[in-house]
Amino acid sequence: MRRIIHIHEAILCLGLLLGLGAARADTTLTIGTVNNGDMVRMQALSKVYEDAHPGVRLNWVVLDENTLRQRLTTDITTGGGQFDVITIGAYEAPMWGRQDWLVPLDQMPASYGLDDLMPNVRKQLSAGEHLYALPFYSEGSITFYRKDLFAAKGLSMPEAPTWEQIRGFAQALHDPAHGLYGICLRGKAGWGENMALVTTIVNSFGGRWFDEKWEPQLDSPEWHKAVNFYVDLLGTYGPPGPSSNGFNENLTLFNAGKCGMWVDASVAGAFVTDPSQSQVPDKVGFAKAPSAVTTKGSSWLWTWALAIPASSKQKEAARDFIAWATSREYGQIIAQRHGISAMPPGTRLSTYESEAYLKATPFAKVTLEAIRTADPTSPTLQPVPYTGVQFATIPEFQAVATLVGRLISGALAGNAQVDKVLSTSQSAVRRTMARAGYYGR
Structure with a gap:
């Protein structure tokens, strides 16, 4: 054969x-x-x-x-x-x-x-x-969860959960004494690592990277609420050392049965349901990415x-x-x-x-909906001058988001307070944008 x-x-x-x-x-x-x-x-x-x-x-x-x-x-x-x-x-x-x-x-x-x-x-x-470029694969972000653990706790995952609901589920599932963590999320620094997830959380809390005049918004109430929520959620109910975990590390943890939930790229569906790689292939459920005050930009593309x-x-x-x-x-x-x-x-x-x-393919429909409904031309609740859901399609974004990603990863590791990190980020990003000539446009 x-x-x-x-x-x-x-x-x-x-x-x-x-x-x-x-x-x-x-x-x-x-x-x-x-x-x-x-x-x-x-x-x-x-x-x-x-x-x-x-x-x-x-x-x-x-x-x-x-x-x-x-x-x-x-x-x-x-x-x-x-x-x-x-x-x-x-x-x-x-x-x-x-x-x-x-x-x-x-x-x-x-x-x-x-x-x-x-x-x-x-x-x-x-x-x-x-x-x-020719597309090799495409993804949205979705919620992976353990159906067996939810059933054992009498929990029911909505088709479209909120971040507050996710926090409640993480609290109920968290059992570190037995090697089970309520939630796994990206914490590794990188504009395409932790900042992909963090930006969608910020979007869902009503935030944005820049206003219409290219002024950074990292010191805004929406960023403070979103990032404090993220750091508290992952720091309290996540695995040890989450600031070292990116997509691949969290995939390994989830496949080993260590995560009650995981919000990440829909492409992981093929691996968490593969019996040759996953210890829980028939126990995984799929839902939309969580939202907060809005669903706009809550799932990346x-x-x-x-x-x-x-x-x-x-x-x-x-x-x-x-x-x-x-x-x-x-x-x-x-x-x-x-x-x-x-x-x-x-x-x-x-x-x-x-x-x-x-x-x-049990994750096919939620993947398709995430990709079809994401709108890079209108990714946030408030208007923005850029395109892109979890990134801004400008040359400077890679540098500024890498910097902010490192600072937020440091806060997750306990090296700094979120509010201080965002204040520092605001100043640094504005300096970069000023040097690039954005305020004379």
């Missing part, structure tokens, strides 16, 4: 290759990617791709999220040419595309199915009339995508590879090897039109 499947995979790859044009022989593609589970699966399929593309070798540089972003930003802005394929997201793609740092990807063959990409996802990766730097010397081969890795055929290979629920989620309409996928 394995030999049959392997041959079928090779045929699928070859078919896509014939539609795209053969890559040049004796080509080494250097791929920079993040160490998330779906990308690890993609790396594991290197031989499948290389067998169907004689003469092409894939050289992987797999890094944690923070390190990857630093490496890629340095390389792309300097034209270093270290990478032929890069894993970027909805933040970088439109900005780097406008700077002509990325190869436009509008001219894909009909067999690829550009029209099958979710409109909300394709829009995130575009600037003007051009698409600058993110796409991990593959793009080609303009500095690559292997553009044709790189295009063939990213077309394969983001294709419908690739999804079928994953389904055959790991089960249909493991297909990269959130990118293609056809995935969610499949009755087989919807029936087999």
Whole structure:
């Protein structure tokens, strides 16, 4: 059976290759990617791709999220040419595309199915009339919870919980003496780590990063309420050392049965329900991301995508590879090897039109709703001059949110008071925006 499947995979790859044009022989593609589970699966399929593309070798540089972003930003802005394929997201793609740092990807063959990409996802990766990255997977943030623990305590998770309800559930479930923590949340510093979650909490409490004149709002009542709530919740009912935990660390804790709840990326659904990885695969429930005074911006919207730097010397081969890795055929290979629920989620309409996928995937509908309803053009209760739900699509955001993320992570670790941290953050962000010329606009 394995030999049959392997041959079928090779045929699928070859078919896509014939539609795209053969890559040049004796080509080494250097791929920079993040160490998330779906990308690890993609790396594991290197031989499948290389067998169907004689003469092409894939050289992987797999890094944690923070390190990857630093490496890629340095390389792309300097034209270093270290990478032929890069894993970027909805933040970088439109900005780097406008700077002509990325190869436009509008001219894909009909067999690829550009029209099958979710409109909300394709829009995130575009600037003007051009698409600058192909989506590998997309996600919203949702609530994962242990159905068995809720039942044992007589608790009922609403379809759309509030943060106050989540706090009450965390208190009821918290049992550190037996290695169970009420809630696991991102605490690791990083604009795409703890600040992705914190920004959605701030949004739900009615806050925003900047007002219409680009004045930072980090010292506002909404930020103080949101961040104090977050630090108290995670510090009181979370695992030890939460300031060291990002997506991957919390996924490990949840799969080990250590978390009563977890609010994070919907893409984790395929891993928490996988019996080969999770100790609680049949005990997980799914709900919307929590809200507070508003649901606007309470669930983030993110796409991990593959793009080609303009500095690559292997553009044709790189295009063939990213077309394969983001294709419908690739999804079928994953389904055959790991089960249909493991297909990269959130990118293609056809995935969610499949009755087989919807029936087999308990997190499919909540994922789809989170992606469809997130609105990067109107992410907050009050008006803002930026787009993006859990980030602001401006070049300065990466630096300012990284700084604020470190300060908030320090408060979570007990090194500073939240109110002092936010006052310091306000001043630092305003200085950065002033130097960048925002107040003369």
